[in-house]
Amino acid sequence: MMRFTLPRDIYYGKDAMSVLKTIKGKKAVIVLGGGSMKRFGFLDKALGYLKEAGIETKLIENVEPDPSVETVMKGAEVMREFEPDLIVAMGGGSPIDAAKAMWVFYEYPDTSFEEILQPFSFPELRKKAKFVAISSTSGTATEVTAFSVITDYAKGIKYPLADFNITPDIAIVDPELASTMPPKLTAHTGMDALTHAIEAYVSTMNSPFTDPLALKAIHMVFDYLPDSYKGDTNAREQMHYAQCLAGEAFSNALLGIVHSMAHKTGAAFSTGHIPHGCANAIYLPYVIKFNAKCAKARYGDIARSIGIEGSDEECVKALCDKIDQYNVMLNIPKTLKEFGVLEDEFKAKVGEIAVNAVGDACTGSNPRPITPEEMEKLLTCTYYGTEVDF
C-alpha cells in the first residue's frame, strides 16, 4: 500500500494570508525567524487577522538558521505553558521546520529526540494543536512537506525528521511574502526547487500521483526563474507556486543523491558553508549523468516536457546543458573548486564525505544504487568539473 499526503488546505494568491481571519481557534503561538517578517510588516498583518478571528497570540521569535535541538525544546516548553490550539509558523524553512519539531514535543513532552529519528514512526499529532505554515522563501516547500531538518550542534549532525504527521494542516502560499527575497536567495532556492522536482520524478518512489506535480514544477521553474531572479513580480509569484508543487511531489516521492551530497558537503569545508540550493545546483547535472544509466527514459520524459527533442541519450545531454546554462545565468559556480573549496582539504575529506553521503536518508530512493567508491569518484568530478563516465 502506498500513501499520498498533502495539507488539508493550501491557500495561495494575493492576500492569501487574510484566510487567518476565518480560522477557528482560541490561542495561537507564532514561530518566527530572525526578524524579516516583522521588518516587512507581515507579522503585524498576521497578528491583525488573528485578532479579528478572536484568537489570543504569543510569539516564539529568533529561530536561527539551521535550528538546533535546544531551540526546538525551548519552543516546545513555551507551547506547553501557553497551551495553544494553533501553531502558526512564518518565514523561511528554518522557523517552519523548528515549529514542526516543537509541535511533536508540545504534544508528547515525554518523547525524546532519539525516538523520532526513525522516519514515519511519529506518535499521532493534532491532539492539542493544528499547524499553519506561511512560507516566505520559494524553495524548501516545507509548508507542504512531511519533513523538518534539525541540527544537533553538540554532535555536529543534521537530523532529517520525516513523518506525514508533521505535514501542515494549512499552507499559506502568499506571493507577497516571497517578493522580498534578495536575488542570490532567489537563485539558490529556485534551483533547490528544480532539484526537488527532478529528483522526485526519477525517484524509485515516483508515482502517477507525484509525476504531474514534478513535471509542472520543472516546466514552471525553467519558465520563470530567470525573470524571478531579476525581480519580476509575476515571475516571483509563479516561482512561489512552482516550488510548492515540487514540494508536493517530493514530500511523497522522496529525493535522491543530489540532496545526499548537498547535506553532507554543506558544512564540511573550512572555506565556508555551501548554501543548500547552491550545492544542489552544482551537483545536479553530474548526478543526472551518473543516474542516466538507470533512469535515462525518465530524464527523457523531463526533457521532452520542456520541449527538448531527440533520443533519450540526446535528451539527457541537452537537459544537463540547459541546467548548466541556468547556473551560468544565476551566477552559480560549475564546480566545488570554483566555489572556493581548497584542493588539499577536499582531497583529505572526500573519502569520509562519500561514506556519509551514501548513508544519507535521501540515497535510498535514488534511481541508481551507489557505493562509497563511486560516490567519491562522483564528488571528485564535481570538484574538478570532469566528465562522469562510469
Ligand code: FE
Ligand atoms: Fe532541498
